[in-house]
Amino acid sequence: MESIQAIKQRFEIIGNDVKLNRAIEKAMQVAPTDISVLVTGESGVGKEAIPKIIHALSHRKHAKYIAVNCGAIPEGTIDSELFGHEKGAFTGATQTRSGYFEVADGGTIFLDEVGELPLTTQVRLLRVLENGEFLKVGSSQTQKTNVRIVAATNVNMFEAIKKEKFREDLYYRLSTVEINIPPLRERRDDIHLLFRKFASDFGQKYKMPTLRLDDDAVQILSKYRWPGNIRQLRNIAEQISVLEKGRSISAFTLNSYLPNSQGSNLPAVIGREKKESDFTNEREILYKVLFDMKGDLNDLKKLTLELLKNNDSQKVQEENENLIQKIYGNNGEEIEEEQNSDTTMEVMRLPEHDREKAVPKAPQEDKYHFAEEIQEEETLSLQDKEIELIKKSLERNRGKRKAAAAELGISERTLYRKIKQYDL
Ligand SMILES: Nc1ncnc2c1ncn2[C@@H]1O[C@H](COP(=O)(O)OP(=O)(O)OP(=O)(O)O)[C@@H](O)[C@H]1O
The missing domain is CATH 3.40.50.300 (P-loop containing nucleotide triphosphate hydrolases)
Known part of the structure; x- marks a missing residue:
């Protein structure tokens, strides 16, 4: 063994x-x-x-x-x-x-x-x-x-x-x-070990020298609650790796990346206290409105593309139920069923001959590539905003997906999929 x-x-x-x-x-x-x-x-x-x-x-x-x-x-x-x-x-x-x-x-x-x-x-x-x-x-x-x-x-x-x-x-x-x-907070000794591993991975990925934490920062890292566990730790290691110019991270800097910690890396509002539980930050509100509008546009494009690509559209309907309601009212109910959801299944990497037996993915149709390209341009910056909004909403709702989904105006299943997709 x-x-x-x-x-x-x-x-x-x-x-x-x-x-x-x-x-x-x-x-x-x-x-x-x-x-x-x-x-x-x-x-x-x-x-x-x-x-x-x-x-x-x-x-x-x-x-x-x-x-x-x-x-x-x-x-x-x-x-x-x-x-x-x-x-x-x-x-x-x-x-x-x-x-x-x-x-x-x-x-x-x-x-x-x-x-x-x-x-x-x-x-x-x-x-x-x-x-x-x-x-x-x-x-x-x-x-x-x-x-x-x-x-x-x-x-x-x-x-x-x-x-x-x-x-x-x-x-x-x-x-x-x-x-x-066990949750990460019950594995205190593993936290810094994991952070070092992620910092080294992201250093390589983004071709930057590896980060290192000051002693005080290590203390903060180990004492933090890590409600999102290793997924959250990995995200924070990635954010710091990309966003910080210096490679030596102080306790102050680290704090600014930890939600519900003393510091925050969100835009500051002067002369008013920032409440955790609502959108007191005006930039955030504007940001959300803009995001929602761009998001709707992008969702519409995706929806049209999906509908063009296949006839079975139950999944399309379910994933976009809010959007369909908003745009089409009750007429949206006529959109029908979809079957094979490749995003929900993963076939483990197997030796070549075994892989051939894996479930085939639906073939992509070339004629629709133009639409995907347009979508891609939009998604790059939009995706960052989407990730940030989801993260903030989850923080505000203390990790409760139901409440976060309601706040974001998406279904719980869609939120779940996005958490998985962006590894949040
Ligand atoms: N011990 C570990 N060492 C290195 N990376 C880890 C370790 N545990 C988890 N990870 C990484 O943390 C992330 C989250 O792990 P995983 O998806 O397995 O969590 P999960 O418990 O299945 O979460 P969920 O219940 O939300 O599905 C992944 O990117 C995974 O590679």
């Missing part, structure tokens, strides 16, 4: 914390079995590495590993994504399609954000877990599959069960073994 150290190197996991080591060790122990594993821990702690370790050390390692973001798939299409559908099962189902459970037969499926699964999908999942059987949407013919499931969640599953959002039987079926990844 490989050592924990070797596994950490192979999966680029930084840290020496006892609880982290225990989590990796548990993953190594359960890997050769087919036991279902539930990975728990706050958002951004590094849960995704665990299913990868389990798959790579299992007898399934030559078969497929598919990671599915349950929180990012629209409810209307999730059953079809996971279990496939028959031709004609619903409007827009022009051909029979295999779902991930069919494609990953013999391999592993990682169900990230499993707590987000709709109840109807939970019933189907329970059946697969119990006897390996599933039905394609629109089919009455049972199919068999042999898939190992590793799930992850950052929500309190007992609360979800209490609120009847998650089936208790499924929870127990999924969590035969639970692997918990």
Whole structure:
């Protein structure tokens, strides 16, 4: 058996914390079995590495590993994504399609954000877990599959069960073994280690000398709460790497990058106190209005492009429900269903011959390239603004996605997708 150290190197996991080591060790122990594993821990702690370790050390390692973001798939299409559908099962189902459970037969499926699964999908999942059987949407013919499931969640599953959002039987079926990844604030000794690693990576990426923190700054770094965990630490290391001219970072400078810390890197308002919870900063308000307008324009372009590209547009509709409402009123409801959401699935890097078996991506059509180019020009600066607004909104709402999504006027699922997309 490989050592924990070797596994950490192979999966680029930084840290020496006892609880982290225990989590990796548990993953190594359960890997050769087919036991279902539930990975728990706050958002951004590094849960995704665990299913990868389990798959790579299992007898399934030559078969497929598919990671599915349950929180990012629209409810209307999730059953079809996971279990496939028959031709004609619903409007827009022009051909029979295999779902991930069919494609990953013999391999592993990682169900990230499993707590987000709709109840109807939970019933189907329970059946697969119990006897390996599933039905394609629109089919009455049972199919068999042999898939190992590793799930992850950052929500309190007992609360979800209490609120009847998650089936208790499924929870127990999924969590035969639970692997918990501790939050960064409970791994104080790893914080500076991780920062140094990220600073070095970003130094290389942006061709700049690596940052180093003054002793006082190291103290601040270690004492901060890190509500966004390693994802937040990585972001801050990147921001400082790019934005600071000097390479020696003082406590004062570091503070200005830490939300809810003494300093702030947001524009200052003179003669008025900046409240955390609302838009007292006028520049911020103007910024938001401008951003919203540009965002709407850009969304419209995207929407038109998507609609031009394919006929099945349920996903387009769901992702843009606010925009469609705003622009078209209730007429927007006529836009129909979309099926294959490539952004929600990731096939792990496998040897060349295995990769050929991976799910194919939808072909791009050349005639629409011009539209994508126009979109790209806009998105570069817009994207920065979008990232900043999302970050600020999450900070203002203390990491609560629901409240942040409401404030930003987007659905929770879209916000979730953007957090993933920008690694926030
Ligand atoms: N120990 C680690 N060493 C180096 N990088 C790490 C480590 N843990 C996490 N990361 C990095 O932090 C980021 C967040 O990790 P990951 O996506 O696995 O978090 P998560 O717990 O799955 O979050 P969520 O619940 O929001 O999906 C990724 O960029 C990942 O590469």
